[in-house]
Amino acid sequence: MSRQDFNTDALKRQNRFAFWREAICSTYVELDCESPLRGEKGFHSHLTVEHLGASTLSRIGGSRQSVARRRQDIRKASRNWYLLSLQTRNVSRFSIGDHEELLHTGDLMLYSSSSTYRIDVPNEFEQIVLKIPAEDFEPRVLLHDPQKLHKISGNSPFARLLSDNIKSITANTADQDDRIGSALSDVLLDLIWINLKTTHDHPLEGGTHAQILVQRMRQFIQDNIADADLSRERIAAASGLSVRRLNEILSGDDTSITSVLLEMRLQHARKFLVRPEYQAMSIGEIAFRSGFHSPEHFARRFKQRYQVSPSELRRANSALNRPI
Structure with a gap:
């Protein structure tokens, strides 16, 4: 499976933020990106992307920043995705409209690129993000409302199982072919389904x-x-x-x-x-x-x-x- 690495550390200060914005848009979806540290020497971020068939699994981290998925970004999109963020360091704040959720270390958040959303990270942070094509996700996991945030608490019954598998796959994807990558993506989809099914605040279609x-x-x-x-x-x-x-x-x-x-x-x-x-x-x-x-x-x-x-x-x- 192919791997991509993006790191701002070796770049000149004035070039770092533009490079970073392009990196996250090409890796995830089209987004607006801001940071109070843009243009300053202290801004730094890194991103490593592994492909699991048509899905991707990435490690992302760095300075305080925010991203926003806007209506104009959605209109330009040629494809829809579901993203699952696992917080591995510090805290992030996710919001869609008036609905806000804090993501602490060990928590996971599922959201769709067909929604407008905002993610704020007020301090140094790290996440692992799984990105899955909607055409692969939706036949397997039918959400009651795909336009909302779906938080999986790190304390919920099967969250640790999902998190441990995400971390293990992230650490062991090198030199695997696409068939194995697709199979691993299917494993994670099944674990997402189990977690959502057992999280009462976020029922799946299929409850009746x-x-x-x-x-x-x-x-x-x-x-x-x-x-x-x-x-x-x-x-x-x-x-x-x-x-x-x-x-x-x-x-x-x-x-x-x-x-x-x-x-x-x-x-x-x-x-x-x-x-x-x-x-x-x-x-x-x-x-x-x-x-x-x-x-x-x-x-x-x-x-x-x-x-x-x-x-x-x-x-x-x-x-x-x-x-x-």
Whole structure:
């Protein structure tokens, strides 16, 4: 698995902050970054990034600073991510709107790049951050409200198990191939699910029988995503429901079987468009692998959903993936 290292220590004072801002934006998501120490000799930060298949695991630390995910950043994004921050030194303050949470050493915070948020670190700090593509996260872990902060206390039943695995994987990722990296990412996803399931303040979708059936539906779609003839009737039958009853359940979230199927097909296709290892795959092949009857139909639906064509997204993402 490839590794990237960013460190401001060897740079001239006036160049450190600009370098750091570019480093965190290229590693995580587009953000606004500020520090009262910018331009001063005392500002320093470091970042080490390891790839776990399509996910990344990074160690980050340094001087006091703050980052903010803004609406304009979200509008420009070509892909959604979930991030899990493990505080390993001192304290961070996370906020979305009026909701604030303090993250002490040993605590974890789960949040989505589709939300506006702010992170303030008032002192020297260290974190380990897991970044997971939404198309990998959402079929496995269905949050009741992805737009909120989801804190996992370091004292909760399985937090230590998750934290220890994150630290162990971070320390032992060198010289592992992408298949092992993807498997390790799956392990962490399962542990996140267990922790959220056992944290009463942050229930998962799946707490009721109806929600379990929705999870079953999404898993069936994911398993058969390349089948262009996948019908509402087959999806409902796999969930043990009629089409009418399943649509009634989904209407609580203002969606339907057809809408969920289309959204999952588009997310599946977007995964191929943004990952560097699939750059040689044609857009037509991506369309068929995602269950669309034709490349033209896929391109039309994709642009309606993301306001950008598949080829434009691929070109833009290729530019973003170039090393800084």
